[in-house]
Amino acid sequence: MDPVLPPGVTAAGMDRALKAFARVVGADNVFATAEDRDTYADKFAIDETKHHAYGAVAPISTEEVRAIVKIAAENRIPIWPISRGKNFGYGQAAPELAGSIVLDMSRMKKIELDLDSGSVLLEPGVGFYDLYDYLQAHKVPLWLSVPGNSWGSVIGNALDRGLGYTPYGENTSKLCGLEVVLPDGDLVRTGMGAMANSPTWKLYRYGFGPAWDQMFAQSNFGIVTKANLWLMPEPEQVRGMDVEMDLPEDLGPLIDTIGALRREGLLQQSPTIGNWFRAANILTTRSQWTDQPGSLSDDVIAKIRKKFGLGWWGVSLRLYGRESVTNAAYTILEQALQAIKPMAIKPQLWRRGDAMIPSQGGWYGIPMTFPMQNINWFGGRGGHIGFSPILPQSGKLAVEQFHRTYARYKEFGMDYQASFAFGERHLINVNALLVNKDDPAFMKRVDPFLRTLIADARKQGYGEYRTHLDYMDTVAETYDFNNHALRRLNEKVKNALDPAGILAPGKSGIWPAAYAKERRS
């Protein structure tokens, strides 16, 4: 892959910066060969070349990050921070702006546990597997909340607002105080960390005055070099059920029933309703079911459902805590779910000390990667791209959105994979599109398909919670109140903090003045 230079940077200027980076991190931790560039590419992207990094630099400490940022600002080199760079479906390790240098913090792996408060101070390179192994090795009774693909880092997931499945599923809301390198190289600690040596940094989120933690999530205002995260105490018992619903329209009552229990607080985890596709694309390939192009037919869907014993929709509900409390709550949960006449209810029970079923790791905070097998659905070079609008917790509105989206999947000839993940008051309707990179005609349909979905959702007032690099500008465009006042505010802050515009230009559709011309329509 030929190197692409960022706008306004000469080959000599880039060379000067790389040499300066090497003086900070050692030549072994600067990567700028063709093979290196390939390593940091987004393999799932429709067109990888749009987001080719020029290379990467991998610091080991906050001080090294500060030194790199200063060199980048002096030489006007855009840098793109990643923790472990496994942001699959959203851009992986690749930068928004081609030619950027990836700031790879995967070598920064310190973990500091505070058992009394049940929190950990993490560096960006700590993966879910690293933290899980650490807790196991030290026999610490604290649980993680892992995403469906847990290969990445805990901080990267929390900063991009990824989802897990336990009561602590929204990792970003369990952040409590960050250490951040600003684009001018200054170092700040948020919350109570603003007071040197305060024992309350990890305990109280807000500090004094404006609270900044979320200003660094999905943003390009700073590089997070440390974060405190609260972990869930191991419960005495996890009790619940796997529920299957027969018909597409059953989605409505299922959402209304779960939503009420979730808002009331009886159900405290973040359950995710998924459609019939979820087992087939992990355990089988498409050619085992059909040789027909276009969306899977109703016949094939019926065969898939029969083979795996699935409804049109299914959901796993889990109650965490004391045995007596979860037993009482289970009775109420069961009554509520029986009332909407499910196709099947399969009770589940785990008590402290019991063995765990590895395929159910998500409910127990055990990292997993097997769901990634879905990219082999077409049997060749695969990938997935997400379309994830936020909806109200309303069965009626969710069913309408489902019909709209499913019709588009059929129109564009795509296989429908959908989930509806509960937050406290909202739903995130994560639709994963499995792509076949060996089929050029298919790949040509992907971009218009996703743009159509984004436009359809906007008409309803629904915006995405997270998106692929290709659509950051498009999605930012849909947040349009008062002539895009939020984007104007973001860019005012961006220009104040980062006048050289070097930190992740384009992230979340926020472009510094220095690169304003790069905004995609």
Ligand code: ADP
């Ligand atoms: P993971 O480690 O889970 O694979 P990534 O490293 O791919 O996650 O991070 C996801 C996104 O979050 C990145 O594309 C980047 O925009 C942002 N990000 C990740 N780590 C940091 C960080 N330490 N500081 C600021 N932004 C970050």
